[in-house]
Amino acid sequence: MNGDAGAVDLTGFLTLTRREVLRFLRRPANTFAPPFITNVLYFSVFGVILGERVGTITGVPYILFILPGLVVLGAVSNSFENASFSIFHGRWNEYIHEVLTSPLSYAGMVGAYVLSAATRGLLVGGLIAAIGWAIVSALFRPVPVEKPAYLLAFMLVITLLFASLGVIGGLAASDFDDLTVMNQFILRPLVFFGAVFYSLEDLTPLLRDVSLLNPMVYMVNGVRYGFLGVAEVDPRLSLAVLAGMTAAAVGIDVLLFKRGYGLTD
Amino acid sequence: MTNALEVEDLRKSYGDLDALKGVSLTVPEGSFFGLLGPNGAGKTTFINVLVGLVRASGGDARVFGHDVEDDYRKARDRIGLAPQEFNVDRFFPIHEVLEHKAGYHGVPHDVAAERAERALKQVGIYDKRDTRFDWLSGGMKRRFMLARALVTDPDLLILDEPSAGVDVQLRRDLWDLVTELNERGTTVLLTTHYIEEAERLCDEVAILDRGRVVTVASPEDLMDRGTDRVVVTLRDPPASAASLSAVLPGDDRIEDVSLEEGRLVVTARQGGLVAPDLVRELDRAGHEILDMEIKRTSLEEVFVDMTRHDEGDEDGRDDANEGAPDDAPLETAAPGGGEGSR
Ligand SMILES: Nc1ncnc2c1ncn2[C@@H]1O[C@H](COP(=O)(O)OP(=O)(O)O)[C@@H](O)[C@H]1O
Numbered sequence: 001m002n003g004d005a006g007a008v009d010l011t012g013f014l015t016l017t018r019r020e021v022l023r024f025l026r027r028p029a030n031t032f033a034p035p036f037i038t039n040v041l042y043f044s045v046f047g048v049i050l051g052e053r054v055g056t057i058t059g060v061p062y063i064l065f066i067l068p069g070l071v072v073l074g075a076v077s078n079s080f081e082n083a084s085f086s087i088f089h090g091r092w093n094e095y096i097h098e099v100l101t102s103p104l105s106y107a108g109m110v111g112a113y114v115l116s117a118a119t120r121g122l123l124v125g126g127l128i129a130a131i132g133w134a135i136v137s138a139l140f141r142p143v144p145v146e147k148p149a150y151l152l153a154f155m156l157v158i159t160l161l162f163a164s165l166g167v168i169g170g171l172a173a174s175d176f177d178d179l180t181v182m183n184q185f186i187l188r189p190l191v192f193f194g195a196v197f198y199s200l201e202d203l204t205p206l207l208r209d210v211s212l213l214n215p216m217v218y219m220v221n222g223v224r225y226g227f228l229g230v231a232e233v234d235p236r237l238s239l240a241v242l243a244g245m246t247a248a249a250v251g252i253d254v255l256l257f258k259r260g261y262g263l264t265d
Numbered sequence: 266m267t268n269a270l271e272v273e274d275l276r277k278s279y280g281d282l283d284a285l286k287g288v289s290l291t292v293p294e295g296s297f298f299g300l301l302g303p304n305g306a307g308k309t310t311f312i313n314v315l316v317g318l319v320r321a322s323g324g325d326a327r328v329f330g331h332d333v334e335d336d337y338r339k340a341r342d343r344i345g346l347a348p349q350e351f352n353v354d355r356f357f358p359i360h361e362v363l364e365h366k367a368g369y370h371g372v373p374h375d376v377a378a379e380r381a382e383r384a385l386k387q388v389g390i391y392d393k394r395d396t397r398f399d400w401l402s403g404g405m406k407r408r409f410m411l412a413r414a415l416v417t418d419p420d421l422l423i424l425d426e427p428s429a430g431v432d433v434q435l436r437r438d439l440w441d442l443v444t445e446l447n448e449r450g451t452t453v454l455l456t457t458h459y460i461e462e463a464e465r466l467c468d469e470v471a472i473l474d475r476g477r478v479v480t481v482a483s484p485e486d487l488m489d490r491g492t493d494r495v496v497v498t499l500r501d502p503p504a505s506a507a508s509l510s511a512v513l514p515g516d517d518r519i520e521d522v523s524l525e526e527g528r529l530v531v532t533a534r535q536g537g538l539v540a541p542d543l544v545r546e547l548d549r550a551g552h553e554i555l556d557m558e559i560k561r562t563s564l565e566e567v568f569v570d571m572t573r574h575d576e577g578d579e580d581g582r583d584d585a586n587e588g589a590p591d592d593a594p595l596e597t598a599a600p601g602g603g604e605g606s607r
Pocket residue numbers: 265279282284302303304305306307308309310311
């Protein structure tokens with residue numbers, strides 16, 4: 001034995017987390033350039049050009065209104081993509097065996113994949129917030145952070161949630177195309193109909209009720225509350241529901257690892 | 266003393282295919298154990314059950330007393346596996362891959378770095394430490410697989426076909442290193458279909474065929490079970506073998522006597538022991554012996570005999586094996602075996 005069980009698991013967990021984080025940090029061009037370019041474009045086109053016509057929405061300039069949504073979009077899609085890609089790539093090239101044949105507990109393995117992917121989501125979310133801050137400050141006024149604790153809590157919960165959903169995606173995928181499909185056909189529509197670019201008040205009552213079934217609405221709403229201090233849905237309720245979903249998703253991840261779903265023959 | 270490996274009635278089905286049909290094996294601590302079998306026998310499946318990459322359909326496996334499912338963390342920590350297929354992290358230079366592997370086993374970072382350095386030196390690729398796996402040559406890749414197995418200081422080192430596609434020099438290097446580790450107490454489980462490898466290295470071998478253990482024995486014992494050929498050149502060979510048979514002692518180790526191109530060919534188990542009697546009896550009968558040669562059976566021949574499949578014999582074989590002692594199939598394989606059938 002290389003150490004007692006608890007110590008093995010902590011060292012193992014930290015090692016795997018570190019490995020996962022280094023994997024994307026050592027390739028900054030792959031990790032940070034795409035969201036940088038995309039979001040500069042989003043802010044320019046939607047915020048600056050379109051924003052001039054829209055004017056204000058819920059009392060704030062349009063570009064400021066969409067900023068939280070773009071942060072959420074980048075954070076959750078990067079969390080999801082990182083977890084699903086890392087796990088699927090490891091399965092595809094079988095080097096995930098290095099982890100699976102180790103004395104790490106299944107919770108330790110899942111914890112490392114989820115935490116590292118969420119870290120990527122948070123970093124990208126931060127990058128997008130910085131881009132938005134630079135552009136909005138230049139045009140109007142500094143970006144407020146009215147409820148920093150809520151902002152942090154929401155960012156943590158949503159990146160963890162999408163990282164743990166990404167783990168499921170990485171285990172379920174049988175092909176690289178499956179990852180693209182998950183991202184393009186599931187994640188993006190949820191985000192775009194998640195009140196990133198419009199206010200719920202602009203919808204007909206029916207569409208508004210349908211929108212409330214989309215978890216993304218609560219996420220965008222919560223992060224917007226963190227920045228702007230205004231919410232269309234009760235932020236505490238949103239946070240509780242999202243935290244519950246995250247706990248459930250992590251639980252499913254651990255169960256799938258235990259069962260060897262997609263991992264063992 | 267606990268055994269390194271205790272496996273009872275291990276089964277694995279992939280859909281309709283039964284890859285392991287009830288394998289039972291004990292590998293004593295400190296031994297150098299060979300798992301021999303033709304391709305598809307189930308060797309890799311067997312090993313993958315031990316490390317958790319394959320879920321058994323039935324039976325039990327314990328590594329140093331730890332059940333591979335219920336107590337998987339302890340079981341896995343004792344094993345260092347160099348698998349048959351390359352499955353290495355391609356994102357990091359190889360010394361970091363080793364540090365990570367040691368880390369997953371709970372080795373703190375600074376110690377892991379020393380271990381990685383040591384393992385790379387042991388297998389002779391320390392100067393490639395900053396290279397990524399994909400950029401290593403084929404032989405270096407094999408060396409690296411061994412380094413990764415060693416970096417966690419395993420008590421049970423498992424090598425799955427380590428010398429597949431490896432040149433002679435590398436094979437020797439690997440053998441030397443593994444032998445040395447074994448002498449210092451590491452239990453080694455080696456799978457191979459190169460018989461020479463098992464013959465030279467292993468204390469004990471199990472022959473696995475179509476998901477069943479056909480026999481467990483030392484390589485010497487196995488060779489004793491095969492038939493040797495004693496070829497005697499006589500000055501005045503008789504016209505037929507029959508007249509010579511009468512001369513020979515009634516030895517139940519002798520299986521066949523024939524004349525080939527004027528030379529007497531005696532097929533017998535343990536030919537080396539039969540030969541002196543043979544010489545004495547021939548001499549007594551007045552034959553002058555010009556030359557004698559003993560062609561010892563090779564482990565390879567025994568192996569081929571034991572794992573040979575005649576068309577449609579599967580059911581018969583399976584019945585013969587059901588609950589039979591380990592060496593039963595040998596007896597059924599022996600008649601007509603040896604050189605006569607080639
Ligand atoms: N993942 C798998 N799915 C289906 N069949 C498999 C799988 N892995 C191995 N097999 C089959 O199981 C049998 C044993 O394979 P394996 O354990 O690789 O044998 P060996 O290592 O002795 O060559 C073979 O018939 C092989 O085709």
